[in-house]
Amino acid sequence: MNIDERRPLQRLLAFDTSTSSLAVAVMENGILLAERNIHAERNHSAYLVTAIDEALSAAGITKRELDAIAVGVGPGSYTGIRIAVTTAKTMAWALKLPVFGVSSLEALGLGGWAQGTGQDALKLSQSIDQQEQEDTLENEAVSPDEYWIVPLVDARRGQVYTSCFTASQDRMLKRTKQDGIRLMDNWSHELAGKLSKLDPQNRPSAIWFVGETLPVHEAAANEALLPFGVALYFAQYELEGVWVGLAGTRRVLTGTNDEIHTLEPNYTQLAEAEVQAKAKLKEQAEAEATASTELNLTDASSHRNG
Known part of the structure; x- marks a missing residue:
């Protein structure tokens, strides 16, 4: 349909x-x-x-x-x-x-893959149906004409915002991994681990890294994934509407729409300022708890002595 x-x-x-x-x-x-x-x-x-x-x-x-x-x-x-x-x-x-x-x-993965392989937006829109919406988080195996699409957004300190999808000609992406922030080295080895568990005929024909693909990201991916003989492509891509x-x-x-008042950004991590603020509040709470405990002990000691 x-x-x-x-x-x-x-x-x-x-x-x-x-x-x-x-x-x-x-x-x-x-x-x-x-x-x-x-x-x-x-x-x-x-x-x-x-x-x-x-x-x-x-x-x-x-x-x-x-x-x-x-x-x-x-x-x-x-x-x-x-x-x-x-x-x-x-x-x-x-x-x-x-x-x-x-x-x-x-959206970044879809656009980067489409640009790199010449996919047509109209044909992709015509492939939208209920089956295409279903995620395949528990099934990493693909057919020989499918690809893994790995969007990357640099998150500094060796980290990337990333996820993984499968793709095939004129079809919308299917998700195989949830969005998150990961160390690129660890992420590359995680992808390598997934490849190692698949028979050669069930591995993707290529893996596309799209988005903010920095040289350090390419180096990490090449080191972990090239030994499997799967073609790797790195495509710099800026998101389009x-x-x-x-x-x-x-x-x-x-799907169903989101509630206006409960729709929230997916930060995947707290902003650095908020992390520091929460850490400070935690330290203050711990200090207050310690002070309260010491006060109670002092009061108890005074009561016994009295």
Whole structure:
């Protein structure tokens, strides 16, 4: 069953600010009407609303003519994710629209793989159905014409925001690993461990690393994975609105919307400032508990002596 045989999606606004790219798209039944992509070095708060207005204007529709909003919830830039999610929740509440959170890594993986292999967005949209939404987290085996898609967003200190999907020609991605933050060295060896458990005929024909693929990431992946004889590709890619729109289209057609007030960014870790703040509060609580214990012991001792 393709997208045109389901209930009409009509018009979807999709956007993401989790990376250095600000990506906005207006979709209609899985087809791109307009998009705006800006490399803003994560200064997205200054450009997002304008980019949304420009995309809607280019599509020839107004906010009141939208039927749903999809927003990338990360993981990625802590501040960037908050900007997009807050904007999406505000618009959804004001316009009384359903809102759908989508994985920024899924959109990044989809776009990077499509760019690297020449996939067509329209054909991919036509493959959206219930089966495509199902994850395959317990089954790593693939057919010889399938690939592993590994999106990467640099998280500093040797870490990456990442996940893993399988992909095949003209089909949407299927998730095999949850989004998270991982040390690239450990992640590469984890992928190698998965390969080692598969018979050669059940291994992917290639592994695509897409997104912020830095030389240090390539070195770690090559060291761990090249011995298995699987082709490795590294594609620098900046997120584009159409792929956020397609990920959002799938969420709309095959899932339920998120509650506006409970939709939250997927940070996967606390921001460094929040970590430090929580650590300080913990230290204060422990110090207060220790002081209270010492006071009680002193009081008890005084009572006995008295």
